[in-house]
Amino acid sequence: MSDLLKKIDARTKLAGTNKLEILLFSLGDDQRTGRKEVFGINVFKVREVMRTPEITTAPEMPASVEGMVSLRGALVPVIDLGKYTGIVTSKRPEIMIITEYNGHTQGFLVETVDTILRLDWSAMRVPPDMITNRMAGLVTAVTELENGTLVMMMDVEKVLAETCLSDETQNYISIEPVKEDRHIFFADDSAVARKQIERTLDAMHIRYSSEMNGMRGWETLQKMAQQAEAAGQKLSQVLHLILTDVEMPEMDGYMLTKMIKDDARFVGIPVLMHSSLSGMANKKLGESVGVDAYVSKDEPQKLASKLREMLLLE
16 A cells, blocks of 8 residues: 555646546445446545454444544544445455545545546546436536546545535625625536535626636636627726636636636636645646646635635725
């Protein structure tokens, strides 16, 4: 396991190249379908991979939450991804992937981990409706390997949101509306994240438009720039901020930001990176392509505060 994770190096060179590296893993043979699905998770979200340690069960937890483990003095919740996805196997998962995103640490139980694969985000496609429906919206992107294996990127924000028992409503109650008329564009491939952004902007009474990945986002932004140009306006008069995720099929947030910052039509429009990749290294990657500010996902209050600051509303 340690040899596998030692290969995670030189990540800073990926910024602005539209590339990513994913750790491939499997949840085992599904006894109902006979299929063995292969999933992927961005290595930026992986802290370590280990044999499953002893798990302490906890009361009143969702069925897919096995319990807690003590990891260097900290209690970490453990989620059985097989149970979460409804995959029925004959084996008990022996591998635990320790992940960190949105400022949370959790363990994912899986049957096997395979390898770390470097590929281009353009090779990651929006999942077809058949996969979206079969996996209940859990998959944000898919790609096919040279050997024909289909790899599905898991929406880890959705996993966290549905296995956390916190009351999300409290996160939006104290967000105050703004009086000024503002328009924001955002791009994010996670349905859960898009809903959280929408709730935040609705609470602030800010108008918005959106797309589900960087490529579609760039196409829409270009149309907006063309429309403003045709109307004899600067785009910054009608679009006041761009909010982008990092991990998105076809074009990631780093590349989207780079495209925006290289286009003179977008001068005066700040870019806010909104990502579950909350480590300092990822913030530096964003800065390297011109991101104006960075805020972690799953923190509506902090998002609202940063938006007020960047929109000069406070």
